[in-house]
Amino acid sequence: MAQLQSDTDTTLAEKSALLNMPKHVAIIMDGNGRWAKKKGKIRTFGHRAGVESVRAAVRYARKNAIQSLTLFAFSSENWKRPDEEVSVLMDLFNLVLNSEAKRLNKNGVRLKVLGDVSRFDRKLVDKIKRAEEMTASNQDLVLNIAANYGGRWDIVNAAKQLMSKVSEGELDIAAVDETEFDKYMSTQGLPELDLLIRTGGEHRISNFLLWQCAYAELYFTDVLWPDFDEQAFALAVKDFNVRQRRFGLIGEQVETAEIES
Ligand code: FPP
Numbered sequence: 040m041a042q043l044q045s046d047t048d049t050t051l052a053e054k055s056a057l058l059n060m061p062k063h064v065a066i067i068m069d070g071n072g073r074w075a076k077k078k079g080k081i082r083t084f085g086h087r088a089g090v091e092s093v094r095a096a097v098r099y100a101r102k103n104a105i106q107s108l109t110l111f112a113f114s115s116e117n118w119k120r121p122d123e124e125v126s127v128l129m130d131l132f133n134l135v136l137n138s139e140a141k142r143l144n145k146n147g148v149r150l151k152v153l154g155d156v157s158r159f160d161r162k163l164v165d166k167i168k169r170a171e172e173m174t175a176s177n178q179d180l181v182l183n184i185a186a187n188y189g190g191r192w193d194i195v196n197a198a199k200q201l202m203s204k205v206s207e208g209e210l211d212i213a214a215v216d217e218t219e220f221d222k223y224m225s226t227q228g229l230p231e232l233d234l235l236i237r238t239g240g241e242h243r244i245s246n247f248l249l250w251q252c253a254y255a256e257l258y259f260t261d262v263l264w265p266d267f268d269e270q271a272f273a274l275a276v277k278d279f280n281v282r283q284r285r286f287g288l289i290g291e292q293v294e295t296a297e298i299e300s
Contacts, residue, residue, distance in 0.1 A: 051178065055104040059280055061233035065109040065248055065255075066096065070239030070263030077263075083127040088265035090131055094139075099272040100180050101146060107181040107229045109153070111247050115189035118158075132186060133163060140170040147179030153225040154188030155196075181229060188225070190249030197223035197250075226251055234279045236272075238264045256282055 055062055071085030078084070093110060100108040113128055120128075143150055152167045159167075200223045204210035210219075221227065232251040235244070240261040244252060258275045260267075 051104055051106060055106055058104055060103050060105050061256075061276065061279055062105065062230035063107040063109070063232045064100065064105055064234045064236065064276075065111070065232055065251070066267075067111045067235070067237040067239075067245060067247055068092070068264040068267075069237060069241060071265060073239065074263040074265045083124055085263075085265055086124075086127055086131060090135070092264050092267045093135070095268050096272055097143070097148065097180070097182060099269040100182075101148065103276070105180065107183065109183040109185060109226070109229075109232075109248065111185045111188065111245075113154075113186045113188070114246065115155070115187055115192060116246070118187075129159075129163065132184075133166065135184070136163075136166040136170050140173060143170075143182065144174045144177065147177045148174060149177040149181045150174045151181060151183045153183050153185045153193075155192060156187060158187050183226070183229070185247070188247070190244070190246045190252075193225050193248075194250055196225070221250075224250055234258060234275065236260070236275050238262050238267050238271075 052062075068089060071089045072082040073085070074088065075082050075085030096108060096110070099105075112132065117128065118125060140150060150170050152171065156164050156167055197220060201210065201215060201220065205212050205215075226232070226248070232248060232255040235248065235252055235255045236258045237243075237245075238260055240259070240263075242259050244257075248255075256279050258278055260271065260275065262271050
């Protein structure tokens with residue numbers, strides 16, 4: 040693996056390329072409940088422990104020049120969980136916004152929340168807005184927290200915005216292609232998703248980043264989220280690095296392109 044020179048003579052994109060890092064990694068943080076149960080504790084104990092793994096994932100991403108990290112914190116379906124569990128998840132979200140936002144800011148991390156925040160209470164929405172504004176100019180890492188997020192919602196939301204532009208005569212329907220459509224997705228402006236990790240042993244996408252997963256590598260691990268540390272993240276990246284991404288081409292075409300670049 041290539042060595043970095045110094046922090047000042049390389050840009051983030053250059054560092055990321057030197058280290059052969061995925062530019063954008065997303066994680067479905069699964070297994071908190073089972074982790075707690077194994078320890079004879081209630082499910083919410085696992086969610087609280089999961090916050091430490093969030094910190095470890097952010098640390099790893101920063102150290103290794105990953106440009107964008109997207110974490111699935113709360114799906115649109117999670118509202119159906121018992122009230123007490125939903126309430127603990129909201130408390131944890133508040134905690135991250137209260138106590139971690141300043142630390143993230145100090146460390147050059149830009150915080151963004153992806154999803155339909157209109158269902159959250161007013162105070163939480165204000166906190167999200169403030170944290171996003173405070174960190175808006177940071178460039179070391181974009182940390183996207185997907186909250187009340189669903190992949191189908193994201194696509195429908197983009198389609199609605201496009202339709203309204205078309206109906207107002209601001210956009211010609213003939214100009215709508217994948218690039219144009221992508222501008223209305225919640226991940227607009229972020230690098231293309233390279234790697235999707237799911238912890239907790241299930242092999243499914245669960246309505247996360249459906250549009251963005253088109254060419255992403257998928258990595259599933261049995262490790263439960265509270266046990267997912269920097270070493271576990273490094274294993275996922277190592278696995279990503281040995282895969283050949285073909286983007287619809289055949290292997291020989293990709294090899295020729297790699298030699299020429
Ligand atoms: C899935 O595990 C996990 C969640 C629904 C919530 C993830 C939340 C955190 C890690 C803490 C808060 C983080 C932020 C960024 C605010 P599960 O409960 O489905 O586990 P199980 O499959 O074992 O039941």
